Amino acid sequence: MNKSVSEAVIKRLPKYYKHLKELEISGLTKVSSGKLAEMLNITASQVRQDFCNFGGFGQQGYGYDVGRLRTEIANILGLNRTYNMIIIGAGNIGRALASYKGFVNEGFSIMALFDVVTNDKRVTDNIPLYPMEELENYVNNNQVDIAIIATQRESAQEVANRLSELGVTNYWNFAPVELKLDNKCIVENVYLSESLNVLSYRMNNN
Amino acid sequence: MNKSVSEAVIKRLPKYYKHLKELEISGLTKVSSGKLAEMLNITASQVRQDFCNFGGFGQQGYGYDVGRLRTEIANILGLNRTYNMIIIGAGNIGRALASYKGFVNEGFSIMALFDVVTNDKRVTDNIPLYPMEELENYVNNNQVDIAIIATQRESAQEVANRLSELGVTNYWNFAPVELKLDNKCIVENVYLSESLNVLSYRMNNN
DNA sequence: TAGATTGTTAATCGATTAACAATC
């Protein structure tokens, strides 16, 4: 099993998962590597190789059972459990993520928002907004699986350090910096401006 | 010159650019491939190979001139001009992007927001919010370089079709669907839930 | 049984890394 699954494969897993959910909703119960390949715009070979990394979930001559495959991939992705998340930074992005309903369905719940300024900002939906001073107290008394860093670039590292000392190891980072944390920490970055720059690159080089 | 630059290289360009800006701010005027490699966490060879794709901007025995290199990469990325953007969908993400100040510095300005519901929502900062019926009229009378799709999943494709018919060819898509548009269109996707799923994968497989 | 389609090995392709002559 997963002794170093390549980055490329990992990035495709959520795509498989998404398409399998769609297939399941549309009532299909079986799917072939060829069909999945078409949906993801890759080759059937690659689909089979990808699943082979995890043992292979198909049946020769038949294909893959949609429900089974979806469950297997959900397990691989860790979607068979729930995650408590907090957001640091109640600015535009922080509040947008807080009120976005899409994550909860997949087991990711946002428990609290933190910001230096708490007065002029409303609590978003039913999620409480705490001042930064409350961070230590909150984390010590609540399970925090993932911290979402949605602060200004300047304070992101400092906030991550504080969280790291409190034992938080998993970060979804929206600040345009590379967080330097010790090796046991896991950081997944969303660098919006890089994405926008790639778009403008393509606009000028196609 | 750029006869098929690989995806991997393209994705690194914004990172080079970001670090070069930092170097410039910190007052450094020269930088070596080794130094840049260290900043990006790659090898010096790779840095030189990357720049070689575009002709090479260095000087043997010296290194790269920070200002020159930054300008060259800015040109490659198309950052030597401005872009007029509109946002379709004034929900959480749409409004967050509208009020985010970071893009304007790089020449990306948000000119208008569109949504089916315009009454109960305030105009964000100074950006006007129009009803969807105004879309055709607006696009026909204003330069729109990039459309940001921030609608619900369900309406994203339909909105993109409308824009495409109006001649808009460049899309920054935040809806969790793959937009199907003709080949001359350029779509750059930001799939937040895929990023979150990769995070949970790593949390469960490290 | 015949047809379909997997899992997996082998071949190919492309990206990364190493090496080094060129030269500032």
Add this chain to the structure above:
DNA sequence: TAGATTGTTAATCGATTAACAATC
């Protein structure tokens, strides 16, 4: 001149693709 460092070619590594025996 000697040291540093590029641009670029060659070697290596890893990912994708092709092929096919196994088998449902």
